[in-house]
Amino acid sequence: MVIAESIPTLLQQARTGTHICRIKCVMTSSASLMQTPAQNFCRQCGQTVETRVPPGDSLPRQCCNHCGTIHYENPKMVLGTLAVWEDKVLLCRRAIEPRYGLWTLPAGFMENSETTAEAAQRETDEEAGAQIEMLDLYTLISVPHISQIHGFYRARLLSPDFNPGEETLEARLFAEAEIPWEELAFRTVRQTLQHYFADRKTGHYPFRSFDIIGPPPK
Template identity: 60%
Template sequence: MTYRSPIKHCRDCGTAVAYRLPDDGDTKLRAVCPACGLVHYENPLNVVGTVPVLDDGRVLLCKRNIEPRWGKWTLPAGFMELDETTAQGAARETDEEAGAQIEIGPLFSLLNVRRVGQVHLFYQARLLSDQFNPGHETIEARLFEEHDVPWDEIAFRTVKETLEAYFADRKAGAIGLHCIDID
């Protein structure tokens, strides 16, 4: 299944668009305005977040207070904003959702989720405190050891894959970068 968002009208002039090959040699169908000629490019959305851990290896998860998947557990993450780097967005989301103080580390996982037109990027993050002040999007922010993680209550496959990779790396004694394609 190929993702396509339903662009129906030109964002500049409001005319109904037509999906066709643009006249500039592009090889992909695009939403093209027949009135003003503006070509609307559709690109994946970036979801950014962290794998926040204490030095003892416990990981911070947030119980969602919003849809989708209200009441399920997730890593702190959300959509990247304009005018921020992916790392800045990940740190912002961790603060907004968990109220956690962190030291951001290197990129840990990059997950392509083609069916919904998203790329998820999770950064390693060292928790500087075990005290949290969750925002309105979070019911509860809590630390988990691997055997305590509510695996059947994880909100998203990208989060589950990232957590599994983290715990596997921890057991192996080396944290790596994980690139994963999710159908």
């Protein structure tokens, strides 16, 4: 799971300023965390772009005055699983930044040409080397300050044996009492786990859609 929680977006900046801003877009730091490099040049023709509200639009976009291309930026989906073996949940310890060394449910950016379930299953295989049977989508969480939506499927592990990939230091099963709550990488993971353990008492796992607004307290 690649994620960033502290980078102001161009749109946020634009909404708090004038609606028509002709400054050149500069988004430098931590681009790799966002998967969104700075948009200085037109991807179609290579000329510089400027930020303005196109005709008929209401938000500033990065526009090419040479070929007319408008470059839209949209939120990204992160999909993963809450995979269970007996009474235990699979967590992965991150071998990459951000949150190196902290624990997460296996998850990552959805790729083009996938379904949400395929993305969740692929990420579980890539990060944990875990074989699973997919169950229902369980949580869908908007995280607007980083322009992401995180979705977690419940899943059944077909084996307690894992083969972690390069992004994972360790893949391990945790009983509820063993969950490293203070060492979880992301709030979407924490809240999904909290809902899961509460729902498990009833045996009923309703789909849950909610938001996490703003960066975490420091």
